[in-house]
Amino acid sequence: MSEVREPSKKTSIETKQKILDKGFELICKKGYHHTNCIDIAKYAGVSTGSIYQYFTNKKDILISGMNEYLTEIMFPKIKKDKVLNKEEIISNFINSSIKNHKKYKIQHEELISMIHQDKELGKLYQEKEIKLTKEIKDYLEKNNIILKKPLEKIHIMLSLIDNLSHELIYHHHDLLQESTLIEETKKIIMNMINEK
Amino acid sequence: MSEVREPSKKTSIETKQKILDKGFELICKKGYHHTNCIDIAKYAGVSTGSIYQYFTNKKDILISGMNEYLTEIMFPKIKKDKVLNKEEIISNFINSSIKNHKKYKIQHEELISMIHQDKELGKLYQEKEIKLTKEIKDYLEKNNIILKKPLEKIHIMLSLIDNLSHELIYHHHDLLQESTLIEETKKIIMNMINEK
Amino acid sequence: MSEVREPSKKTSIETKQKILDKGFELICKKGYHHTNCIDIAKYAGVSTGSIYQYFTNKKDILISGMNEYLTEIMFPKIKKDKVLNKEEIISNFINSSIKNHKKYKIQHEELISMIHQDKELGKLYQEKEIKLTKEIKDYLEKNNIILKKPLEKIHIMLSLIDNLSHELIYHHHDLLQESTLIEETKKIIMNMINEK
Amino acid sequence: MSEVREPSKKTSIETKQKILDKGFELICKKGYHHTNCIDIAKYAGVSTGSIYQYFTNKKDILISGMNEYLTEIMFPKIKKDKVLNKEEIISNFINSSIKNHKKYKIQHEELISMIHQDKELGKLYQEKEIKLTKEIKDYLEKNNIILKKPLEKIHIMLSLIDNLSHELIYHHHDLLQESTLIEETKKIIMNMINEK
DNA sequence: CATGAATGAGAGTTCATTCAT
């Protein structure tokens, strides 16, 4: 495995970012195993050789992309400036999650799949998730929401919201009404928070 | 693509089943993309040629196996004979889900991953899930549990239980206590059911 | 690296031998680094895939071929049945060495080169050489030729004969007369043997 | 293939020499096929582009380096000033050969290998060798050592000394004693010289 | 004259699938 260049010139950085963005996009769209390096190169407008100037191998693109994705999209930083009431907080969580899922609709499915398949990615995912869980706990406390068993509750909340966002986007079940799903999820979370 | 034989003799049926069982097992263990046909043949104790006498291609094994898996394990038939109280019903659901996840621990991750990747499998999954959702609704009604927005609620319940089972098996987060997760999940579901 | 098949059927053995013979021949002719797997496959009349059914990788062909070459050609078994006088023994050694070098003219250069480059091959070479050195010692003793410092002397003899055979075949130097080289080499060896 | 600049400025000459020295060093160390141009450039402290300003291609570096190596190291000029006796001359030859082999230990193996593989290099080698053979003849004659069949004898001597030096450095055979090898080689050469 | 990012042909290797036996 040859050395990976750390880009210095402006053009160079742009090339690396282009490969990362386009490559990750393609992997998300078509699936890791159905995306080959020639396609990535073509899609990014570079040669196959260029890929290996900036990334160790194909998987490196996936990991780098996933890192960005998890950091910015799945477990984004919480804006801690505003003080809001409980309802607003929950609504904000849900809405921003749905928005993120919508924005990266294509990617989400494939990425979860890869996280399940690959240990390295799995670990990355867990680290990010646990970090967010703690952040949310702190944030809730700052807003005077003190929970019993907070980490477990937040974990469940996150899974509820993720599942909701997912269902809304893919709309698997014609029988299920969107608005109902949202309402019910909110209700559950409110109950959890209000529990004494 | 050559014609796929529909086995008639008893031995043939056994051969097909052997390929299916062993092949699916291997796919679950090592992942679809990391399992090749020669390994499947070896593991099933047949020749590679035999695989193509009973299955159209490699993916056909996955789909057939998944079908069995979803039917028998993930969305098993509900035993409708007993009349139980609410608590017992919920506990039964949760316990049997955990038991199933434990039994098929290896497989679960990979299968979910494949469902996310492949449309054909995805559709299969949804069909099975919706069928179960309806069955649960009927079952609850027989036990005099009448819900508002039943399908949405059951969908959420299933996702909660699946997430719980999953977390218990893989134990991703050291911070989270098992018993607490179970209790909290039960509490949520009980609240949903008791809601007026 | 996938598993390497150990051929059982007759055809299968032939295919492996064909790849080995033709592949090794090509490597010797064109050089290891200038011979690619497609060429080997074509030259052996098989597909590229077949190569990897019988050999771990390209280098495996070289090593297998080298093994045969060293065993049969460079350090062949000594026929120990006849009892000869000193002169006859030396002449036989030299003549058979020249004959072998002529027969495998093409290969020799490249093979020595590879032995120099690759540790695995280098080790193989040394093992074979030391085995032959010992065998020659025993053989000489059986013919009542007892040397002082026998191993060192035999080692030097072997290098003299190898160098002679080599020079005769490649005929690098127009200034040097073949017959003279042979005579001088013989004389040196006879002196070594007769030394008291 | 672009034109190769013949350096005129002092700095340019230094750059070319740097590429040659460092590039050849690296090739000797790691082997021609395992040394790439980026490594050479880095090791020489220049850009890859610069290599192609002073050399036609990668092989050109090898040939230039080999030329220097053969001239200065393998077949060095004989100092013809001193008049010595036979023993001293032989000892000097052997000692200087061993010293050179030791100094360029790493390189020797790889270079011989390349000479065997490449016609251009092979020719270069032979030219140098024959030149040295003649020089040695003249030198011996100046020291009143007149041989019958001098060129053939000197050729054999050189091969003996080369083989000796080689064995001493790489120490392939634990069975062989260094001092014995040196003594025996000296004895053989003395015999050749003293022969009437 | 120097740079080093970009190139892309070509390398070794894998594996789902076929078909003569």
Added chain:
DNA sequence: TATGAATGAACTCTCATTCAT
């Protein structure tokens, strides 16, 4: 019906060389 050797397209990755800056 069963076999498993053979296939060859497709894959990931390398590196000598070029050329815009």
